[in-house]
Amino acid sequence: EIVLTQSPATLSLSPGERATLSCRASQSVSSYLAWYQQKPGQAPRLLIYDASNRATGIPARFSGSGSGTDFTLTISSLEPEDFAVYYCQQRSNWPPVFTFGPGTKVDIK
Amino acid sequence: QLQLQESGPGLVKPSETLSLTCTVSGGSISSSSYYWGWIRQPPGKGLEWIGSIYYSGSTYYNPSLKSRVTISVDTSKNQFSLKLSSVTAADTAVYYCARRPVTTPFDYWGQGTLVTVSS
Numbered sequence: 001e002i003v004l005t006q007s008p009a010t011l012s013l014s015p016g017e018r019a020t021l022s023c024r025a026s027q028s029v030s031s032y033l034a035w036y037q038q039k040p041g042q043a044p045r046l047l048i049y050d051a052s053n054r055a056t057g058i059p060a061r062f063s064g065s066g067s068g069t070d071f072t073l074t075i076s077s078l079e080p081e082d083f084a085v086y087y088c089q090q091r092s093n094w095p096p097v098f099t100f101g102p103g104t105k106v107d108i109k
Numbered sequence: 110q111l112q113l114q115e116s117g118p119g120l121v122k123p124s125e126t127l128s129l130t131c132t133v134s135g136g137s138i139s140s141s142s143y144y145w146g147w148i149r150q151p152p153g154k155g156l157e158w159i160g161s162i163y164y165s166g167s168t169y170y171n172p173s174l175k176s177r178v179t180i181s182v183d184t185s186k187n188q189f190s191l192k193l194s195s196v197t198a199a200d201t202a203v204y205y206c207a208r209r210p211v212t213t214p215f216d217y218w219g220q221g222t223l224v225t226v227s228s
Binding site for chain 2: 001034036038042043044045046049050055056087089091095096097098099100101102103
């Protein structure tokens, strides 16, 4: 079973600052890595898939990078609506089994 | 606009079976382009994938839950369902249904429904 680790657990930043979130897999997941944003009381929202592809309607300030075991989500300049919890997720090639990381909370400094 | 809506009892007794249904509107569950899945989130905790189903009925389950989970699809009603047997308090969570395109992760989610396991 592939385990995902996210760091830091909490990131305290101010609007306008750059956020860098990390996700590490216990073994290679190729590029099958996605990022989701979740706000309180809401369902998760897909931001990035296949490590670096923005989902439909996602602003350009969100970008993803990495492959293999190390991945990064970058928010270039935080907007007030970006303060939320971010989860990474991997998919095994076959059968399609999914695991999520524990999440990184981005809160207002 | 695609919409997914979870429905089912909000309270289930320990050792009983949790049953939820997801109704899909604004799109066909019979499309060959999508899987349909269930994900849960215990209060204040992270996300856990439960399993997925294809319109043909092929299923894929989280190995840690596989012995207790059944996911089925009813294409005539544009619905898919989750059954989780022998529930305990640890199964208390918000349960989400979601759509997953064949080549990408879950892109549309229901609003979620809280299921509490308690006597």
